[in-house]
Amino acid sequence: MDELAEPDLVPAADPDVFSEEQWTWSDSLLQLDDMPLPARDLIYADLVRRHAEADSFRDLVESVAEGLGLTVLAVSARTGVVLGATDQSVFEYKFDDYSRRVSLGERRGLEKALHGLAHMAVAAMAFPRPDDLADDTYVGRVSVEQADSVVREACRTLEERSAAAEESDDPLEDAPQLERVWRAYLRRPETTRTKDGRLAPSTTRGILTKALRFLADQGFLVKVNDEYGGIYRTTPRYQVHVRELAAERAFREFLELGVVRVTDWSGSLRVAGVSQAEGAPDV
Amino acid sequence: MTPDEGVGWQGKALRDEGLARRLKALACTAPLHDLDTRKVRLDWCEASVYQMAEIALQVIDQVTIAMDFDRGADHDDVVKRVLPFIVAQAPDRDNDEYAKVAQWVLDNLINVGNAERGFRSVYGTFGESGAYERQIFDFKLIVERVSPEGELYLRASDEAINVLVGALDTDVESAQIAAEVKLANLVKRGRLSDAQLTAQQARYRTVQYAETLRRKLDATKWDVRSVDREREVPDLIDEALTHIEERYRYENAILVNITQAREDATDPVHKLRAAELVQIVTECMRRHTQLQARLQEAGTTFRAEQDRQQFSGQVRRATVDLFGHLLAPALPAGCRCDPPRACLLLGGRRVGRAAVASAVKPG
Numbered sequence: 001m002d003e004l005a006e007p008d009l010v011p012a013a014d015p016d017v018f019s020e021e022q023w024t025w026s027d028s029l030l031q032l033d034d035m036p037l038p039a040r041d042l043i044y045a046d047l048v049r050r051h052a053e054a055d056s057f058r059d060l061v062e063s064v065a066e067g068l069g070l071t072v073l074a075v076s077a078r079t080g081v082v083l084g085a086t087d088q089s090v091f092e093y094k095f096d097d098y099s100r101r102v103s104l105g106e107r108r109g110l111e112k113a114l115h116g117l118a119h120m121a122v123a124a125m126a127f128p129r130p131d132d133l134a135d136d137t138y139v140g141r142v143s144v145e146q147a148d149s150v151v152r153e154a155c156r157t158l159e160e161r162s163a164a165a166e167e168s169d170d171p172l173e174d175a176p177q178l179e180r181v182w183r184a185y186l187r188r189p190e191t192t193r194t195k196d197g198r199l200a201p202s203t204t205r206g207i208l209t210k211a212l213r214f215l216a217d218q219g220f221l222v223k224v225n226d227e228y229g230g231i232y233r234t235t236p237r238y239q240v241h242v243r244e245l246a247a248e249r250a251f252r253e254f255l256e257l258g259v260v261r262v263t264d265w266s267g268s269l270r271v272a273g274v275s276q277a278e279g280a281p282d283v
Numbered sequence: 284m285t286p287d288e289g290v291g292w293q294g295k296a297l298r299d300e301g302l303a304r305r306l307k308a309l310a311c312t313a314p315l316h317d318l319d320t321r322k323v324r325l326d327w328c329e330a331s332v333y334q335m336a337e338i339a340l341q342v343i344d345q346v347t348i349a350m351d352f353d354r355g356a357d358h359d360d361v362v363k364r365v366l367p368f369i370v371a372q373a374p375d376r377d378n379d380e381y382a383k384v385a386q387w388v389l390d391n392l393i394n395v396g397n398a399e400r401g402f403r404s405v406y407g408t409f410g411e412s413g414a415y416e417r418q419i420f421d422f423k424l425i426v427e428r429v430s431p432e433g434e435l436y437l438r439a440s441d442e443a444i445n446v447l448v449g450a451l452d453t454d455v456e457s458a459q460i461a462a463e464v465k466l467a468n469l470v471k472r473g474r475l476s477d478a479q480l481t482a483q484q485a486r487y488r489t490v491q492y493a494e495t496l497r498r499k500l501d502a503t504k505w506d507v508r509s510v511d512r513e514r515e516v517p518d519l520i521d522e523a524l525t526h527i528e529e530r531y532r533y534e535n536a537i538l539v540n541i542t543q544a545r546e547d548a549t550d551p552v553h554k555l556r557a558a559e560l561v562q563i564v565t566e567c568m569r570r571h572t573q574l575q576a577r578l579q580e581a582g583t584t585f586r587a588e589q590d591r592q593q594f595s596g597q598v599r600r601a602t603v604d605l606f607g608h609l610l611a612p613a614l615p616a617g618c619r620c621d622p623p624r625a626c627l628l629l630g631g632r633r634v635g636r637a638a639v640a641s642a643v644k645p646g
């Protein structure tokens with residue numbers, strides 16, 4: 001990075017006029033969303049500090065971000081810069097791009113649904129209780145096997161209820177896309193034996209492994225080891241991201257659809273045998 | 284009544300859940316028969332001499348017997364155990380060919396060529412309106428699973444066991460009871476050759492029952508679990524333990540009778556039959572004992588963990604229950620629906636210099 005001059009910290013007389021340095025600083029800050037954490041980079045740390053100290057600089061950063069189609073979710077020493085894409089922004093990552101190798105037609109919807117489910121499962125396993133998401137000190141852990149197991153369990157519960165209700169839930173031959181996601185997930189093998197010993201990408205563990213690796217590339221998770229198909233821990237970036245963006249929007253969508261189950265403050269999941277002081281559940 | 288109304292009325296009267304079940308039972312045997320249709324196209328051997336459906340039945344049998352609460356069958360083991368049966372069908376071929384045939388049959392029962400490793404068939408029923416509707420029935424026969432140590436093993440599905448038993452899809456618990464009542468009756472009447480099939484059925488049903496329990500308890504090994512499941516598990520374990528105790532007592536009574544029959548038999552064939560029955564019933568009892576031990580263990584662990592339940596303390600700020608509000612509602616949705624904004628969880632693309640440089644600056 002080039003040496004940058006000290007920006008002008010005194011608010012300008014006209015708040016809409018920004019100095020050349022401030023423009024440069026703002027650009028630099030936004031580009032840093034995928035750089036190492038501030039603690040390791042003094043310049044980064046400096047930018048973050050300035051963002052905290054000067055309203056004018058903060059406003060500038062946010063409006064530049066907005067122009068790009070981004071939202072500034074957080075800027076802090078702990079999280080670094082966390083940016084989210086706004087709706088329809090070019091920076092928005094879509095499942096179409098995420099799972100390119102998928103077939104077209106009616107299977108497309110099914111594949112996207114499964115990949116989407118995998119990401120929701122990772123987020124839910126990373127922060128199983130509502131307060132885990134709210135607690136800045138919480139470090140979540142998620143493994144491929146655990147995520148797969150818990151999702152299958154939820155799907156099986158639905159299957160049992162469906163059988164008990166004696167519904168015939170088999171999809172119609174001419175409308176397979178109406179099949180429910182839980183049935184599709186249960187049908188997928190969890191793992192298979194390939195000739196070269198690798199995990200087939202269409203298996204549920206393959207889908208989850210892809211999700212976890214992707215999130216690690218994004219700087220949201222860090223791989224801990226290879227047990228249970230791969231254990232990852234969360235970063236504060238991921239927590240901010242999930243908390244501020246995904247949860248709110250998706251939650252609002254579901255509220256609109258009227259399909260939200262009412263749960264109490266303790267949530268729908270229980271974590272057994274873990275001391276909060278240790279910070280992370282064993283998987 | 285107009286012609287349409289007439290059809291509708293007839294349609295409603297004809298709606299028959301039993302019919303749907305029979306059609307499904309039929310569909311489950313199709314992949315086995317299919318093997319005999321396709322064998323002529325194999326280019327690596329002259330396969331018409333082999334009875335592939337019979338070999339398939341043997342394969343499913345081997346997998347089922349090898350299944351217990353913790354494990355399943357090892358792939359190579361199954362191939363090995365089925366070999367003698369294949370050899371008997373065509374004694375003049377070479378060992379490589381026998382192994383390949385076994386592997387081919389097994390791979391096809393798993394259905395490795397299909398991404399979902401399952402089979403799909405269509406069956407017709409009469410819908411609510413009375414009109415004839417075709418529905419999709421998906422099922423699996425042999426399933427690959429992975430052990431905690433990362434090794435692959437095989438299990439037989441409910442549908443596969445139903446093929447073995449030669450019966451319809453029924454409630455497993457009552458099917459198990461029925462098989463054992465029948466067995467007791469046949470033994471008492473000295474009908475030992477008839478009893479053999481029934482004893483095997485009872486064994487298969489025992490395996491199937493253990494499998495359904497194992498599935499239900501699978502997720503309890505993780506320390507994160509849903510509240511619903513937490514409430515259900517203790518009852519599930521208690522019910523299962525009661526059922527198992529009853530089965531064990533019943534089997535014990537049958538065993539006493541068969542052992543007596545074996546002692547009293549003078550005819551060697553009769554004696555042999557009785558000995559086989561003793562073996563099968565003893566195995567059922569062994570499985571039940573194992574199941575009981577596992578359940579008691581699971582129950583104890585579960586209760587201990589409930590006591591150590593960790594709540595995260597004060598709610599710091601209002602936030603979302605990701606499992607209950609995000610994941611759970613997505614499951615019953617149709618596959619056509621876009622995962623509701625789940626793409627947000629992917630994060631954004633990297634911003635990078637070029638993007639920033641090209642941004643339109645405000646002001």
